[in-house]
Amino acid sequence: MTVVDEEQRQSAPRPVGLGVVGWLRWGWRLLTSMRTALILLFLFALASVPGSVFPQRGVDPGQVARYFRDDPGKAEWLDRLWLFDVFRSPWFAAIYLLLFLSLIGCVLPRTLTHLKEIRRRPPAAPRNLGRLPYSAEFEGELTVEEAAARLRKRRFRVDTGPDWVAAEKGHLRETGNLVFHVALLVLLLAVGAGALYGYRGNVLVVEGDGFANTVAAYDRYVPGSAVTAESLEPFSFTLDDFQASYIAPGHEKQGQPLDYSARLSVLDTPGAPARTFDLRVNVPLDVNGTLTYLIGHGYAPTFRITDGDGQVAFEGAVPCLVSNTGTYESECVIKVPDAKPQQLAFLGRFLPSTLPAGEAWISVFPGAANPTVQIWPFAGDLGLDSGEPQSVYDLGAHKNIKPLGTMTVQPRPLAVGESMDLPGNAGKIEFTGVKEWITLQTTYDPGRLPALLASIAAVLGLVFSLTVRRRRVWVRMKDGRVTVGGLTRTEGANFADEFAEITDSLRGPTSGERDVR
Amino acid sequence: MSAENLATLSDQLILAAILLYLGAMIGYALELAFAPKPAPVLVAANGDTIERPEPPVAWPLRAGAIGTLLAWVGLAANVGGTLTRGLAVGRWPWGNMYEFVVAMVLAAVTVFLVMQVRYPVRFLGAFVCVVGAVGLGFAARVLYTQAGPVVPALDSYWVAIHVSAAVAASGLFIVGGVAAVLYLVRGDGLSRLPGKAELEQVAHRVIVIAFPIWTFAVISGALWADKAWGRYWGWDPKEVWAFITWVAYAAYLHARATAGWKGKAALIVSLVAFGCLMFNLVGVNIFFGGLHSYADVAK
Ligand code: HEM
Numbered sequence: 001m002t003v004v005d006e007e008q009r010q011s012a013p014r015p016v017g018l019g020v021v022g023w024l025r026w027g028w029r030l031l032t033s034m035r036t037a038l039i040l041l042f043l044f045a046l047a048s049v050p051g052s053v054f055p056q057r058g059v060d061p062g063q064v065a066r067y068f069r070d071d072p073g074k075a076e077w078l079d080r081l082w083l084f085d086v087f088r089s090p091w092f093a094a095i096y097l098l099l100f101l102s103l104i105g106c107v108l109p110r111t112l113t114h115l116k117e118i119r120r121r122p123p124a125a126p127r128n129l130g131r132l133p134y135s136a137e138f139e140g141e142l143t144v145e146e147a148a149a150r151l152r153k154r155r156f157r158v159d160t161g162p163d164w165v166a167a168e169k170g171h172l173r174e175t176g177n178l179v180f181h182v183a184l185l186v187l188l189l190a191v192g193a194g195a196l197y198g199y200r201g202n203v204l205v206v207e208g209d210g211f212a213n214t215v216a217a218y219d220r221y222v223p224g225s226a227v228t229a230e231s232l233e234p235f236s237f238t239l240d241d242f243q244a245s246y247i248a249p250g251h252e253k254q255g256q257p258l259d260y261s262a263r264l265s266v267l268d269t270p271g272a273p274a275r276t277f278d279l280r281v282n283v284p285l286d287v288n289g290t291l292t293y294l295i296g297h298g299y300a301p302t303f304r305i306t307d308g309d310g311q312v313a314f315e316g317a318v319p320c321l322v323s324n325t326g327t328y329e330s331e332c333v334i335k336v337p338d339a340k341p342q343q344l345a346f347l348g349r350f351l352p353s354t355l356p357a358g359e360a361w362i363s364v365f366p367g368a369a370n371p372t373v374q375i376w377p378f379a380g381d382l383g384l385d386s387g388e389p390q391s392v393y394d395l396g397a398h399k400n401i402k403p404l405g406t407m408t409v410q411p412r413p414l415a416v417g418e419s420m421d422l423p424g425n426a427g428k429i430e431f432t433g434v435k436e437w438i439t440l441q442t443t444y445d446p447g448r449l450p451a452l453l454a455s456i457a458a459v460l461g462l463v464f465s466l467t468v469r470r471r472r473v474w475v476r477m478k479d480g481r482v483t484v485g486g487l488t489r490t491e492g493a494n495f496a497d498e499f500a501e502i503t504d505s506l507r508g509p510t511s512g513e514r515d516v517r
Numbered sequence: 518m519s520a521e522n523l524a525t526l527s528d529q530l531i532l533a534a535i536l537l538y539l540g541a542m543i544g545y546a547l548e549l550a551f552a553p554k555p556a557p558v559l560v561a562a563n564g565d566t567i568e569r570p571e572p573p574v575a576w577p578l579r580a581g582a583i584g585t586l587l588a589w590v591g592l593a594a595n596v597g598g599t600l601t602r603g604l605a606v607g608r609w610p611w612g613n614m615y616e617f618v619v620a621m622v623l624a625a626v627t628v629f630l631v632m633q634v635r636y637p638v639r640f641l642g643a644f645v646c647v648v649g650a651v652g653l654g655f656a657a658r659v660l661y662t663q664a665g666p667v668v669p670a671l672d673s674y675w676v677a678i679h680v681s682a683a684v685a686a687s688g689l690f691i692v693g694g695v696a697a698v699l700y701l702v703r704g705d706g707l708s709r710l711p712g713k714a715e716l717e718q719v720a721h722r723v724i725v726i727a728f729p730i731w732t733f734a735v736i737s738g739a740l741w742a743d744k745a746w747g748r749y750w751g752w753d754p755k756e757v758w759a760f761i762t763w764v765a766y767a768a769y770l771h772a773r774a775t776a777g778w779k780g781k782a783a784l785i786v787s788l789v790a791f792g793c794l795m796f797n798l799v800g801v802n803i804f805f806g807g808l809h810s811y812a813d814v815a816k
Contacts, residue, residue: 038771045764052754052805059751087752191750200747252663259669281669282745293747441747448749452740459732462767466774467725 031098032105037181040099047095051086054078058087100188107181114174121159122168125474129485132474134499136484138507147475147482150505156473165475176464183458187451194447199223199232201442205239206300206317207435212236213290213442233290233444237266237277242436244297246366255326255366262294262438289444296439298322299330299350301373307339307427314338319437320350321393328352328366332373333393337382339427345401346429347376351413360410371434372413377404377422471495473502482506523605524664530598531619531653537591538626538650544584545642549709551577584642588630591649595623605664609676611684612667614802618656620680621798622649624688628723632692638719640710644695675741682734687794689727690766694791696720697784717780721773724787728766735759755809758797765790 018026030036055063064084068075075084082089129135147165148158156167201218205211213236215221215229241263247256262279268287277285285292300317307313313336320330332348353365354372361374380401395401405423414420419430471488484503488495518526599620603610611620629645632638666672700716710716738759743749750756769787772778778786801809 038768041764042768045761048752048757048760051752052757052801056752059753247666251665253665256666257669258666259672282673282675282741284744284747291747293745295747443747445748448743451749452736455736455739459729459736463729466770 028105031102032109033102037099037102037106040095040102044095044099047092048086050083054083054086056086057084096188100185103181103185107178107185110174110181111178114171114178117174118171122157122166122472124159124161125164125166125476126485129474129476129483132485132487134486134488134495136499136503138482138503139480140482140507141480142475142477142482142506142508144477147477147506151473151475151502154502154505163477167473167475168471169473170468170470172464173468173470174465176461176466176468179461180458180465181461183454183461186454187458190447190450190454192447194224194445194451196224196226198443198445198447199227200444202295202439203442204319204437204439206319206437207239207242208317210236210238211440213287218442233287234270235266235268235287235290236270237264237285239263239438240265240276242297242438244367244436249365257366260294260297262297289446290442291444292440292442294438295441298437299328299352299368299371300435300437301332301348301350301371301431302433302435303334304430304432305334305336305339305344305346305427306430307336307344308342308422308425309340310427311340313340313344313427315432317435317437318348320348324363326366327363329363331393333395335382335392335395339379342379342426343382343401344422344427345378345380345382345395345398347378347395349374349413352434354413361413368434370415372415373431374411374413375420375429376407376411377420377426377429378402379404379422379426469495471498473499475506520605520607520664523601527598527601527605527664528657530594530601531657534591534594534598535650535653535657537587537594538646538653541584541587541591542643542646542650544580544582544587545639545646546584548577548581548584549640549643552581552709553577581639581642584646585630585633585639588626588642588646591646592623592626592630595619595626595649595653599623602664606666608667608672609680611680612671612676613660613662614798615656615660615662617680617684618652618660618798620684621687621691622652622656624684625649625652625691626688628688628692632719632723636719637711641692641695641699641719644699645692648691648695670745673741673745675737675744679734679737679741682730682737686727686731686734687798689723689730690791690794693720693723693727693787696723697787697791700784701781701788713780717784720784720787724766724769728770731763731766735763753809754801754805755797758793758801762790762793762797765793 055067057064064075067078067084078084082091086092126132130137144160144163144165148160148167151158151165151167154169156169157171159166200222201215202220203211203218211217213232213234215223215232239262242261243263244260245258247253247258249255260281264277264279264285265274266277266285266287267274279285279292279294281294284294298320300319302317303314304312305314314334318332318334320332322328322330329352330350332346332350334344334346334348336344336346350371350373351361351363352371353363353367353369354361355364355370361372378395378398378401380398382398383400404426414431416431416433419428421428469488471486473487474485476483484499484506486495486499486502599610599616602616602619606612611617625645626649629638629641633642696716696719699710700713700720703710703713703716705713738756739749742751742756765786769783769790772783772786
């Protein structure tokens, strides 16, 4: 589509009394004009701004919750405008759907026109070349063949007549433009396909435990709407070992993590031989395009809990939530519904590198140099049968439990191997060891590669469409006089230098010039 | 040399670079202020131009030459500061905001000095050197962090690809921004500064080069995010603003190439884009956080 056509489109007169069809046609023209596409692209960028200003549910739900707690009135209003879900909001969707439509409507007709343009010969020379924006005239014997050859050498497409040569160059501009637009379309489609056919899952795994890639195994699972449970890649693995290292004490950044690595034994399919894989940040596990990432870690102290009847009611690891990422001081909740005669529960505070600090104990380093746990025991009815959902990391919902004995603010911490007898012969809790847990995110996104290719194509197309100029040159020769005329069809472009070069090359070594610009 | 000595040396070299850039700025400024004005071309009645002898004022030109010399030495100190920091920490020396800004200044001054070898752009010197000195000063006073290892997420060869591209593009954009500001403050009449057309051309030239590099930085960021965070694009604040910056610079180029906007309007668009770039650097790192908060500045 040429500049002129584009202008005509822009100024398409508004239909007066044309009825519904007329209005629709007008609306479609307006929507599919290149200017509208650009405006929509800017709107798209602008609309993403609030997504960076307000916390987003999809990115940081905790922060959103904090916003609601601190300023509920404002948060509610923001929420009504989808400002915590900008990228899933109807208004954001409206912009990109319009952009999508606009691109389609813009690209299809332009591609057809362009294909015709490319096959067309350069238009014949106008009568008076001296009237063109760029022109030159000189004396010399230049044959049509010679002129055509010299222009071809400059990669012009050339057509000839008895005493004229017409040449044209720069279709790559429109080609690039179309590639850019098509690539944007493909990019949007790839992102959409990824959201539809992909899924994301998060899971916490303790050292020694395994994971099999099934919907039920995830703590949190977010499938695209076209994903079925059977389509999950059937791999599994065991977490053999997790190692983290930190900057040693004494440095300004003491305790900053240096490296994490998780050693996995992976079965790519249920019957396959196991392979070990070293999972690290930046090095995800890849099983046929389903990627598993290491995204977090923490401590899982292990306990043996004996109840009032003398039976072991609990034995195993308890993943604790990190409450201070600088020192990995963590909070643990242990629920023992099997304990008799009454159910038991414990709050714990895990300190990986314990030091006494006055009446209290603190952790001074994230590594487990001197791990201890402070324990606060409870007994009563945990109400786990009531059917209400309960968090494994929270005791707050249990109203029918009471502290065992007198609560102290700072109970003496237990070291590994130590145990504590519960008041009133309610049993015993023994701190048996320390394991670590990791959190993993598994993603499957079939749109990744197409999205990458499309964005590369978009950039290349854009570069061509911004740098290539479309230009035409005509040469007429008659009675030893050669006239050259030039025209660039790109506004704002400077064609003077190139035109001078072309004229020089046509003139060849002979002179006798007269510039009539 | 021990890592600590190297780190100290690095800090000293950056301090030296600040002083040298300031010196260079003064040299350039003297030249700009006192060098003979470009005289209006006089045209005689018969069409010949008349040569008008200039009074021989040589010292301002010498001041400019000294400015250039100081700028090169300052650049050497800047490079040295970056190199020694890299050696001290045994990794690419752009892992936090301090190092990033130091590298960005390095890129901007390099762009200017290299351009100056080929094109008559010495008039930019005073302004680029001010930006350099202020940038390094800001980095050293506000953003400074002790040399040390980075978090595991940054321990990757992608730093060399992604951040280097962001640094290079930012350096070019800074020079483009300086030229655009000069265009806007320059009146239409005679001035010590070159003509508006020339200023515009300088701005355009560097932005045209910077844009593909910026694009590459964003795409390589997405590739890295795919390796590090489990998705290639997640509308993290830094991603949002990288995208906005990209669209804004694309708008500038588009306004110039297709809509034929010349001069003021187009350059204002380029400055809006530059504002987005700077906001992404300072604002997003300091106010918003997000996954991409490796800036390591005290909030
Ligand atoms: C789609 C993904 C990404 C985008 C769009 C992106 C964008 C950017 C941009 C625009 C900059 C230039 C600095 C500025 O203007 O503030 C930058 C710098 C940087 N990027 Fe990225 N990035 C991405 C992913 C990543 C990832 C995955 C990492 C590391 C895990 C990373 C690490 C860095 C670092 C260390 C810097 C320099 C220091 C800083 O400004 O924080 N980026 N990135």
